[in-house]
Amino acid sequence: MSLHADAVRVLKEWDAPDPGQEKLRLEYLDHLDGTPDGMWKASQPGHITASALVVDPASGRVLLTLHRKLRMWLQMGGHCEPEDATLAAAALREATEESGIPGLTLLRPGPVNLDRHLTPCAWHLDVQYAAIAPAGAVEAISDESLDLRWYAYDEVGSVADGSVETLLARTRALL
DSSP states (O other), X not given: OOHHHHHHHHHHHOOOSSHHHHHHHHHHHHHHHHOTTTTSTTOSSEEEEXXXXXXXXXXXXXXXXXXXXXXSEEOEEEEOOTTOOSHHHHHHHHHHHHHOOXXXXXXXXXXXXXXXXXXXXSEEEEEEEEEEOOTTOOXXXXXXXXXXXXXXXXXHHHHBOHHHHHHHHHHHHHO
């Protein structure tokens, strides 16, 4: 199965938690239906991306990255690559690369949230997962980050925007 086909499958099977998420789910499916290259960075005016919020439920905290280009505290994530077999694998790869933490596992096989946002180059139709950090996890900054920092759940709203707060709230509801 191609990554494109996997993304269609994931989005068709996903039960959106509210009408806003259902609207995005249908927009993503329309995008994929009308854009054969819609998984890739070169696709304009937008493309599917995959991200994961790294959480440590035992300590009640999340790891955020200060994104080098956007200069915002965000979850780990980015563009799909040809070697990604599935959308979930793309999210887990991005989380592992950007956090430097080996042994991350997805909270569940399906997405937690969808978020459509404009970047300086294109629309990102982000499919968001949650990843659980193993006990004793130690982060390591990648070239894509200016900083990495653990935040208590209740601190996230003071450093990140509403999209990260929503992702955290939906993740906590599933924990």
